[in-house]
Structure formats: C-alpha cells, structure tokens
Amino acid sequence: MPDYSWPPMEKRRIVGKRTSRLDGPDKASGKAKYPSDLNPPGLLHAVMLTSPHAHARVKTVDIAAAKKFPGVTAIRVISGPGTEVQWAGTEIAIVAATSEAIARDAVALIKVDYEVLPHVVREDDLGKVGNRAKAAGEQVTGDPDAAFKEADAISENLYSIPVITHCCLEPHGQVIAMKGDKVDYWPSTQAVSTVGGDLAKYLEIPASNVHVQMDYMGGGFGGKFPADRWGVESAQLSKESGGRPVKMFLDRETELTIAGVRPSAFANIKIGAKKDGTIIAWQSQSWASGGFGGGGMPPLPYVFNKIPNYRLNHTAVSINAGSARAWRAPNNPQASFLTCSAIDDLAAKLNMDPLDMFLKNVGLTIRPDTYRLQLNKAAEMIEWKKNWRPRGQNKDGYMRRGLGIGISTWGGAGHASKARTTIHPDGSVEVELGSQDIGSGTRTVISMVAAETLGLPISMIKVKIGDNLYPVSGPSGGSTTVGGVSSSTRKAAVNALQKLYDIVGPILNAPPDRLEAVDGKIRMIGNPDKGMSWQQACQKLGVNTITEMGENDTKRTEGLNTGGASGIQMADVSVDIETGVVKMNKLVAVHDCGLVINPKTAESQVLGACIMSVCSALMEERVMDQQTGRVLNADMEFYKLAGIADIGDIVVHMDITPDNDKRGVIGLGEPPAVPGVAAIANAVANAIGVRVPSVPLIPSRVLAALNGRRNA
Amino acid sequence: MRGVGLSGGVLSTGLLEQEAQAAPPAAPVSGPAAVPITLRINGKSVNTSVEPRETLLDTMRNSLDLTAAKRVCDRGTCGACTIIVSGKVMYSCTMLAIDSQGKEIETLEGISAKNHPIIAAFVANDAQQCGYCTPGFVVASKGFLDKHPNPTYEEVKKGLGGNLCRCGTYMGIRQAVVDAGKQLKGGRNA
Ligand code: FES
Ligand code: FES
Numbered sequence: 001m002p003d004y005s006w007p008p009m010e011k012r013r014i015v016g017k018r019t020s021r022l023d024g025p026d027k028a029s030g031k032a033k034y035p036s037d038l039n040p041p042g043l044l045h046a047v048m049l050t051s052p053h054a055h056a057r058v059k060t061v062d063i064a065a066a067k068k069f070p071g072v073t074a075i076r077v078i079s080g081p082g083t084e085v086q087w088a089g090t091e092i093a094i095v096a097a098t099s100e101a102i103a104r105d106a107v108a109l110i111k112v113d114y115e116v117l118p119h120v121v122r123e124d125d126l127g128k129v130g131n132r133a134k135a136a137g138e139q140v141t142g143d144p145d146a147a148f149k150e151a152d153a154i155s156e157n158l159y160s161i162p163v164i165t166h167c168c169l170e171p172h173g174q175v176i177a178m179k180g181d182k183v184d185y186w187p188s189t190q191a192v193s194t195v196g197g198d199l200a201k202y203l204e205i206p207a208s209n210v211h212v213q214m215d216y217m218g219g220g221f222g223g224k225f226p227a228d229r230w231g232v233e234s235a236q237l238s239k240e241s242g243g244r245p246v247k248m249f250l251d252r253e254t255e256l257t258i259a260g261v262r263p264s265a266f267a268n269i270k271i272g273a274k275k276d277g278t279i280i281a282w283q284s285q286s287w288a289s290g291g292f293g294g295g296g297m298p299p300l301p302y303v304f305n306k307i308p309n310y311r312l313n314h315t316a317v318s319i320n321a322g323s324a325r326a327w328r329a330p331n332n333p334q335a336s337f338l339t340c341s342a343i344d345d346l347a348a349k350l351n352m353d354p355l356d357m358f359l360k361n362v363g364l365t366i367r368p369d370t371y372r373l374q375l376n377k378a379a380e381m382i383e384w385k386k387n388w389r390p391r392g393q394n395k396d397g398y399m400r401r402g403l404g405i406g407i408s409t410w411g412g413a414g415h416a417s418k419a420r421t422t423i424h425p426d427g428s429v430e431v432e433l434g435s436q437d438i439g440s441g442t443r444t445v446i447s448m449v450a451a452e453t454l455g456l457p458i459s460m461i462k463v464k465i466g467d468n469l470y471p472v473s474g475p476s477g478g479s480t481t482v483g484g485v486s487s488s489t490r491k492a493a494v495n496a497l498q499k500l501y502d503i504v505g506p507i508l509n510a511p512p513d514r515l516e517a518v519d520g521k522i523r524m525i526g527n528p529d530k531g532m533s534w535q536q537a538c539q540k541l542g543v544n545t546i547t548e549m550g551e552n553d554t555k556r557t558e559g560l561n562t563g564g565a566s567g568i569q570m571a572d573v574s575v576d577i578e579t580g581v582v583k584m585n586k587l588v589a590v591h592d593c594g595l596v597i598n599p600k601t602a603e604s605q606v607l608g609a610c611i612m613s614v615c616s617a618l619m620e621e622r623v624m625d626q627q628t629g630r631v632l633n634a635d636m637e638f639y640k641l642a643g644i645a646d647i648g649d650i651v652v653h654m655d656i657t658p659d660n661d662k663r664g665v666i667g668l669g670e671p672p673a674v675p676g677v678a679a680i681a682n683a684v685a686n687a688i689g690v691r692v693p694s695v696p697l698i699p700s701r702v703l704a705a706l707n708g709r710r711n712a
Numbered sequence: 713m714r715g716v717g718l719s720g721g722v723l724s725t726g727l728l729e730q731e732a733q734a735a736p737p738a739a740p741v742s743g744p745a746a747v748p749i750t751l752r753i754n755g756k757s758v759n760t761s762v763e764p765r766e767t768l769l770d771t772m773r774n775s776l777d778l779t780a781a782k783r784v785c786d787r788g789t790c791g792a793c794t795i796i797v798s799g800k801v802m803y804s805c806t807m808l809a810i811d812s813q814g815k816e817i818e819t820l821e822g823i824s825a826k827n828h829p830i831i832a833a834f835v836a837n838d839a840q841q842c843g844y845c846t847p848g849f850v851v852a853s854k855g856f857l858d859k860h861p862n863p864t865y866e867e868v869k870k871g872l873g874g875n876l877c878r879c880g881t882y883m884g885i886r887q888a889v890v891d892a893g894k895q896l897k898g899g900r901n902a
Pocket of ligand 1: 782804805
C-alpha cells in the first residue's frame with residue numbers, strides 16, 4: 001500500500017507556508033456569486049408569512065385574496081388549521097410571485113385566525129417556568145459533601161450566559177427549481193453533499209434527483225445544515241409555477257427569530273479548594289434553554305473534569321422560541337465561561353493569582369502538559385506577571401484594568417471525505433470533492449495539499465468543490481472539514497501519482513517506487529538528473545487521463561488527521577467605573593491544532609473566533625419579551641455585534657511544533673471560539689474587584705455589580 | 713417577519729404597538745406602476761424601470777445583476793450594501809432607486825474594474841472569510857481612503873465603524889486599509 005503520510009516538516013514546500021486564500025480576489029472584488037446573488041432567467045421570489053404568536057393554534061388560513069393578486073404564481077399553506085405553533089416566527093404560508101414586492105403585498109393579504117395559547121419565552125427565572133422545566137438525573141462522583149468540609153476556601157455564585165443567534169450575514173435560504181421530480185438547488189449551506197438528501201426526503205423523491213451547487217456562502221457557524229422548511233416549500237412553489245426558479249432568503253427579523261440559536265446556560269456553582277489552590281470539590285445546579293426542545297447541560301466542570309468530588313444537576317427548560325442549532329463549539333463556550341468564572345472567583349477567595357490557580361490544577365485536565373505550556377505562553381504574551389494585580393487594584397482615575405483567563409478543548413478529527421484527482425495529458429490537475437468552503441479556507445487547503453503531493457505549484461491545481469455530483473465529503477461542522485478534505489485529497493493525489501509513476505518508471509528505466517515528484521519534475525530519488533518534467537511525464541498518458549480516488553476513513557486515519565485540540569486565551573480589559581463601559585485592550589490566543597496546513601487562514605480562524613467571543617462577552621444577547629412572546633431585538637441595531645473599533649488588539653500564537661505536527665491535521669473552527677468569553681469576564685472581575693455574574697457585560701450590569709459591592 | 717398587521721399581531725415595541733392599534737393598516741397597495749428611470753452607475757447610464765418604493769440596493773441586485781452589494785440588515789446598520797454616491801459613502805438599502813437619478817453611483821464592480829489597490833490589500837491580509845461583508849467593507853475602505861490618504865489604525869477604526877462582519881475579519885481589514893493607503897497617490901509614503 002502506498003505511503004500516504006505527510007512529508008516531513010522540513011521537506012514541505014507548500015503545506016505549512018502562509019498562503020493567501022485562493023478565492024480572496026473574487027470575494028474582495030465582488031465577483032464571487034453567493035446563492036443569494038443568483039438571478040437565473042425566469043426567477044420568481046418567495047416570501048413567507050410567519051406566526052406573530054409564540055404559542056397558538058391555527059384556526060383558519062384564508063389565502064383567497066392573495067391567490068388572486070396579480071403577479072402571484074403559487075401559494076402554499078405550511079401550517080394549516082389545527083397546527084399548534086410553538087414559537088413566534090413559525091412558518092404559516094409562503095407565496096411566490098414575479099417580484100419580491102408583489103410577494104410581500106400578497107402575503108399581507110393572507111388572513112390567519114389563531115387561538116392564542118399561553119406562552120413562556122424566558123428561562124432566566126427558573127421559578128417562573130412551571131412545568132416547562134425538566135430535570136435530568138443527578139450525577140455524583142466521590143463524596144462532594146465531605147470534600148467541601150475539608151476545603152479551606154469555598155466560592156459559591158450564580159453565573160449566566162444568554163441565548164445568542166448565529167446572525168450569519170447571508171441569511172438562510174436558496175434559489176431552487178423543481179421540474180417534475182428533478183430539482184436544481186442552490187442553497188446557502190454547510191453541507192453540499194448531504195443537504196440534497198435532506199430536501200429529497202421531504203419532497204419524497206430520490207436523493208440523486210437533487211443537484212446541489214454552491215460556490216460561496218455567507219456564513220453558517222453551525223446553523224446551516226438542513227434543507228429547512230423554506231427550502232422544501234420553495235421547491236414546491238417552483239413546481240407549481242411550471243418549474244421556474246424561486247429565490248427565498250429569510251428577512252433579517254425572521255433570520256434572527258427562527259434560524260437557530262446557541263442555548264443559554266445558567267448555573268449555581270459551588271467550588272472548593274485547599275489552601276494551596278488544589279480544587280477538591282464541585283457542585284453545580286445548572287439550567288439552560290435553546291428553545292422549545294429545551295437545552296442540554298454544558299460539559300461541567302469544563303476541562304478540569306478530573307475534580308475528584310462533584311455533584312451535577314441540570315434542568316432543561318422548554319420555551320416558546322425558535323430552536324437551537326449547533327453554534328461553533330456547541331455548549332463549550334458556555335461551559336468554559338461557567339467553569340473559569342468559578343475558578344477565578346475561588347482564586348480571589350484564596351488571594352491567589354488565578355494564573356497560579358489554573359497552573360496548580362492542570363493535573364485535573366486530560367492534557368496537563370499542553371495546558372501548562374499554553375498557560376505559560378499566553379501569560380508571556382500578555383505580560384501577566386507584569387500587568388496582573390489583585391482584584392480592583394489596578395486603578396487610574398475612573399479606569400480599572402484587569403486580566404483574565406479562559407480555557408478550551410475540542411475534538412476536531414476529520415470527517416468522512418472522498419476526493420477524486422484527475423491528471424490530464426496536458427499536465428493539468430483537477431481535484432473534486434463534494435465539500436464546501438464556508439469561509440474557513442477549504443479551497444486553499446485542498447489545493448495546497450494536492451500541489452505539495454504532486455510537486456506542483458498551487459496554480460496548476462484546479463479545485464472543484466460545491467457540487468454534490470463530486471465525491472461525497474462531509475458537512476462542515478465540528479471542525480471536521482480540514483482533517484477530512486486534506487486526508488482524502490492527500491490520498492487521491494498519492495494514488496494518482498502512483499499511476500503516473502507506473503507509466504513513467506519504465507521509460508526512465510527506474511522502478512516506480514523509486515520515483516518522486518518535486519518542483520514540477522518526476523525524478524529518481526537520490527538521482528535528480530534522472531527524470532523528466534511534469535509536462536513530459538503527463539504527455540506519456542497519450543489520450544488517457546489518470547483518475548484516482550482517495551478516502552478519509554474516520555476509523556483509520558493513518559496518522560493524517562486526529563482530534564484533541566487545546567487552547568488558552570487571556571484578556572486585558574479596561575473598565576470605566578463611572579459609565580460601566582468595558583474596553584478591550586488585548587486578547588491573546590494560544591492554540592494547538594496539530595499539523596497546520598495554512599498558518600495564514602488558520603490564524604484568521606482564531607482571530608474571527610476571538611472577535612465572536614468579544615461580541616458574546618460584551619454585547620450579544622437575544623432578548624425575549626414575555627409580554628408579546630417575541631424577540632425584542634431581531635434586527636442588527638439592537639442585536640449587537642462588535643465593530644472594528646470594539647476589539648482591541650488580538651494576538652494569535654499557533655503551537656506549531658514537531659510534536660504537534662506529528663499528530664496530523666486537527667480542525668480549528670471551534671476551539672478558539674470557546675475560551676474568550678471566560679477570559680474577558682474574568683478580566684472584568686479582576687479589573688473592577690467584583691464579579692459581574694451575567695454576560696454580556698453591558699454597562700448596566702457592570703454598574704449594578706459595582707453598586708452591589710458598595711452597598712454590601 | 714411577516715404576519716404583523718392583518719393577522720392581528722402586534723409589533724414588538726410598546727410605542728409602535730399603540731400606533732398600530734390606533735391606525736389599522738390600510739389595504740396594501742402595490743403602489744403606482746413601475747416607472748422608467750435612468751441611473752449613472754460606474755460611469756455608464758443604465759435604463760431600468762422600478763416601483764417607486766424600491767431601494768437602490770434591490771434595483772441593483774434584482775434588475776441590474778450588480779450583486780457585489782449585499783442585503784443583510786436592509787435598514788442602514790451593517791454596511792453590507794455600501795456604495796459611493798457622488799463621492800459620498802452611502803448605504804444603498806436606505807436610498808430609493810427613483811431618488812438616485814442624476815447622481816454618480818460607484819459600486820464595487822466599478823472599483824474592481826479599476827484595480828484599486830485596496831482589493832489586493834484585502835487579499836494579502838486575509839481580510840475576508842465567508843466574504844459576505846467584504847464588498848461593503850472594500851467600498852467603505854475605498855471611500856474612506858479617498859478622503860483620508862495614508863490613515864493610521866486609529867483613523868481606520870473610526871472610518872470603518874459603519875460596517876459589520878460576523879466572521880471576524882477586522883484585524884485583516886485594519887491592516888489592509890493601512891497598507892493600501894501607503895500605496896495610494898497622496899499617501900505620505902507614496
Ligand atoms: S443592508 Fe444596508 S446597511 Fe445593512
Ligand atoms: S467575512 Fe463573513 S461576514 Fe465578514
């Protein structure tokens with residue numbers, strides 16, 4: 001069997017080098033066509049009517065007037081009489097028309113009668129949710145009660161992190177055309193190879209009848225895997241309109257209301273340690289909601305999961321709000337925030353530097369050496385020893401400065417992926433995968449791996465992704481893409497090269513297994529003069545091509561990819577105690593992700609994740625209104641995201657070392673999205689001398705916490 | 713979200729709720745029929761016809777196949793739809809197409825046709841991930857550089873405060889604008 005392993009670090013010419021993303025020019029010049037940009041001939045536009053009520057039963061839906069409206073080509077009732085609507089924004093009906101304005105006018109003519117039912121849309125007060133709370137069983141390890149008696153210090157506090165949304169800038173939606181039982185489908189998706197099957201299931205047609213194409217998509221973050229009701233219904237509208245393509249993208253309010261959220265997490269945490277900082281006991285009562293389906297328990301205690309004595313209780317709360325979807329590192333940012341806040345508060349009780357406390361307890365994690373290294377590296381980058389003061393001690397007029405720590409862990413092994421490499425007689429090379437580039441640089445990584453393997457410049461590799469006619473490659477979720485596509489591409493390229501060696505070997509009078517492909521040549525190992533150019537070699541194919549497959553088998557990755565990433569982030573903030581405004585000075589991020597194929601785009605992943613954490617720590621929150629049952633801030637004025645001036649400086653350090661490199665490729669989408677909220681929240685506590693228990697740390701909460709302390 | 717109004721729902725703020733109750737919406741009308749207009753876009757005159765209520769953004773995207781500008785918030789918050797109108801950086805979602813006649817409209821299609829150095833600087837600094845906010849940022853950056861050649865980081869932070877990115881590309885954008893500024897005529901290092 002051929003040797004697929006990665007070439008040794010020092011021999012790589014392309015993998016590991018900072019490479020600009022290949023689709024950068026198309027994106028920066030506006031030429032990149034996203035699904036929402038497509039205007040195929042005969043295009044119709046669809047608009048949905050959604051429920052204004054959080055909980056209601058549909059009594060009647062009258063579409064007569066809308067149907068007659070000039071320009072309307074088809075109309076469908078999605079939630080007919082009798083349907084029980086469980087959240088505001090539920091899809092009721094959908095209209096296709098010759099323009100979006102006409103479709104909106106027609107939607108406004110639909111009359112729906114509802115029987116309004118009582119709703120619960122807030123989970124922050126567990127006492128008010130009644131029978132919506134569902135307790136999971138208690139988990140106990142060791143003897144937490146005895147351990148708390150032995151503890152020299154105990155900290156107890158209630159912490160919370162609210163629901164946030166994905167807020168992808170390109171909303172969910174698609175252009176779709178259905179003729180008979182055949183569908184052409186251009187969705188904004190994270191799952192080119194699987195979303196067609198999802199759609200087909202609802203349309204009751206064979207999955208192979210759906211042709212999915214997508215070159216670009218405007219952000220997913222875990223929220224864009226399924227075909228969704230609007231995809232299925234738009235297909236039906238197309239069919240009922242004679243097969244004309246239908247474009248339907250959610251408007252911003254609907255996007256922020258029903259297209260997925262990250263669940264909240266609330267927890268009463270009691271944590272105990274010995275005088276020297278060794279954590280010996282943990283107890284948490286947590287609750288969470290991600291919408292009607294409730295909300296699972298974040299993995300508590302996070303990373304420090306070898307605390308010998310603990311008791312865990314969790315309650316899932318079902319509320320009448322749009323449901324949860326995977327959101328970059330599901331449940332991990334919440335768990336990191338809850339756990340690191342508790343540890344930081346405990347360190348304050350012991351008058352201990354939290355850095356020492358984290359270091360003291362790395363033995364309670366599964367990767368003590370890695371975390372120790374990363375803690376020390378991040379501390380060096382943020383000049384912890386120089387800049388850190390005990391809580392509330394770093395003062396300059398009304399400004400208070402503070403530092404804080406957050407921690408992360410993630411899997412990130414590659415998903416199942418197949419790639420096909422074709423070498424043409426003219427020397428050109430194609431690599432085809434039913435994968436997608438969701439902004440993480442997947443195209444670039446594929447071309448780098450193929451180029452490295454074949455000894456060619458990147459410019460000679462044509463990467464074809466974004467089409468489900470190409471070999472099946474997994475959805476982009478859970479940081480699995482880079483490991484999957486790099487491994488399958490590597491194998492397909494090695495296999496194709498073997499075939500070329502078989503042809504060229506006899507001509508060069510060399511055994512095929514003694515050949516190598518370097519710098520655009522096929523030559524004999526150890527005898528560089530004996531060889532021919534890539535072009536000459538490919539000409540020997542005559543009229544034939546070489547086409548070979550490669551597959552990442554998740555059970556046997558042959559060292560090409562693996563899971564298990566760690567990370568530490570540290571924040572430096574300044575807080576104005578008169579206004580309560582938190583200003584980011586700096587965020588440092590230290591992450592290990594095994595073999596890094598493209599450090600440039602890898603760093604961008606980390607930078608982006610850090611910025612998302614600034615949003616979540618300081619400003620981002622979906623606000624539900626118990627009165628109306630609706631999202632109060634389903635727009636971009638009041639659903640706050642950080643702007644370019646809000647982020648301070650961010651410094652990334654990737655742990656690129658021979659030891660990490662040996663582990664193979666590890667995904668990087670999620671791990672850096674985890675620790676930032678914890679680091680920023682801890683930095684604020686360090687700055688102002690008191691814990692602000694709920695993120696986002698908006699001025700009113702910071703001021704309330706400060707007042708609480710003054711009054712106490 | 714559709715469904716407010718005829719279906720008996722309420723809008724989501726108290727103030728609007730009262731207004732909505734006081735004045736039930738009149739039967740929707742599609743307005744006067746589409747009217748022919750002429751726009752000056754990227755130095756060329758373009759004829760099209762629009763309903764008076766149509767935004768310039770929708771006209772560009774739906775009728776003229778100028779899709780670099782994106783529709784994200786559709787109400788003047790995010791900057792994804794940024795264009796330059798008679799030398800001023802504007803949100804095209806907040807302008808009506810019929811009001812845009814007689815003005816010089818510059819879109820990213822026009823800027824990239826002229827190979828403005830900001831585009832290469834975005835690529836070199838990896839200032840785009842998914843890229844959906846990118847056209848708006850590139851146009852805003854170009855408009856900003858027109859007025860502030862060779863800016864500092866601090867100036868860039870103020871100048872590009874009207875655009876949002878969800879993927880988190882601000883570090884690259886900041887550097888890209890500073891780099892492009894250095895290459896432009898009029899820049900201190902040009
Ligand atoms: S779409 Fe115009 S500012 Fe957001
Ligand atoms: S690059 Fe994705 S929103 Fe900015």
